[in-house]
Amino acid sequence: MDRVPEVAVIGAGIVGLCTAYALAERGTTARVYERGLPGHGQSSGQSRIFRHAHDDARLVEFTRQGRAVWDEWADRLGAELISQDGVVALGGTVPGRLRTLRDVGGMTVRSLDSAEVHAHMPLLADYSGPAMLDEDGGAIRTRVAVERLAAALGDSVVTEEVISLRPTGHGTVEVRSTAGREEYATVVVxxxxxxxxxxxxxxxxxxxxxAAHVRLTFQVRGAPPERVACLQDSSGDFGEVGVYAAPYPGNSRYAVGLSQTVEIREDGSFADPEALAALNDRARDYVARALPGLDPEPVEYLHCWVTSLPWSEDGMAVWEADGIFFAAGHNLFKQAPRLGRALAGAALAEGLEDDLRPAAELGRSG
Structure with missing residues (x-):
């Protein structure tokens, strides 16, 4: 590119891609720095859950707005980005989250009896506890989303690792990468x-x-069901209290992950080297107990880094300093288009939304 863009985006995971795309839809070209392939870090994998259920009503509303952006971009990019099969949630958190969802409004959610749970989740073993259906949720087509966004951005995405950032003192930010240095009016990290x-x-x-996260993929036994919901299981009925699962496109495979992660030290090494293997075993054991519709032998293993904030596993925030914005949080894939638009607005000097500031602790329960 001949002219240096006004904005640099560091990272071509889903949040970085969405931020650059949101800037582009407003007529501003960003340069996106990525040291590897787009979407192969924390955004890796074939499927994620789009769910509205959170403990913080502010985050529920943020997510509701985000679903509208996902749908808008799906039409523009010409691809299904979220499936239409919904999310089934199980466990004692259901009544409280159902109340929060109904209080916020604008979503189709309802409680389920055991027969309805089986109808929406035919892979699941018998279950008769609290359950609900988020009809507007579904499986995010992660690979499709990353590929379509990266293609739309074209050569704005460059394969360079950013080494350091430095405010210049005259209203710009210097970005030093493995390929050189450039100055930008604003940087979004x-x-x-x-x-x-x-x-x-x-x-x-x-x-x-x-931390490190584990997600295993299993083959569906027999013919794939025509429809199968995503699963959020906090019941403990099948031996685990934090399970997330989502179907691959075509429903022949189902990805299952535990909410627990493995702690890593400051230098990136594992505090307990055996913990990752233990999470693999627990996920396999959960599938054997809870999901008889799956072959319990994994066909794929996904291990990736995650970054969470101390107030909630769903927490998210944006820090600002010297014309640079730093976005952080866990479970951000579903929030990415809405967050990307907010970051684009901040980069264009429209101000950062108050709920995204660290003091707001977006995602906190209670």
Missing amino acids: CAGLGTARLARDVGLSLPVQP
């Missing part, structure tokens, strides 16, 4: 595990907690 490191360049200490 969505670099996953690398966000906290780059924030230290401008004196910010982000309270992100890095």
Whole structure:
């Protein structure tokens, strides 16, 4: 590119891609720095859950608005980005979250009896506890979303690792990468595990907690069901209290992950080297008990880094310093288009939304 864009976006995961795309729809070209392939860090995998259910009503509303952006972009990009099969949630958190969803409004949610649970989740073993259906939820087609957004951005995405950021003192930010240096009016950092490191360049200490996550994929036994919902299981009835699962396109495979993660040290090593293997075993055991519609032998293993904030596993926030915005949080794939538009607005000097500031602790329960 001959002319240096006004905005740099660091990281071509789903949040970075959505931020750059949101800037482009407003006529501003961003340069997106990514050291590897777009969407192969924290955004990796074939499927994620889009769910409205959260403990914080503000985050429920943010997510509701985000679903509208997903639908708008699906039409523009010419692809299904979220399936139409809904999300089934199980466990004691259901009544409270159902009340929150209904209080916020604008979503189709309802409680389910055991027969309805089986109708929407034919892969699941018998279950008779609290359950609900989020009809407007579904499986995010993660690979399709990343590929369509990256294609739309074209050569705005460059394969360069950013080494450091430095405010110049005359209203710009210097970005030093493996390929050189450039100056930008604004920088948005969505670099996953690398966000906290780059924030230290401008004196910010982000309270992100890095960890490793496990997600296994299993083959459906027999013919794939025509429809199968995503699953959020906090019941404990099948031996685990934090399980997320989503179908692949075509419903022949189902990805299952535990909400537990494995702690890593400051240098990136594991505090307990055996913990990752233990999570693999627990996920397999859960499938054997809870999902008899799946072959219990995994066909794929996904291990990836995650970054969470101390007030909630669904927490998210954006820090601002010297013309640079740092976005951090966990479970951000479903929020990415709405968050991307908010970051684009902030980068264009429209101000950062109050709920995204760290003091708001967006996602906190209670």
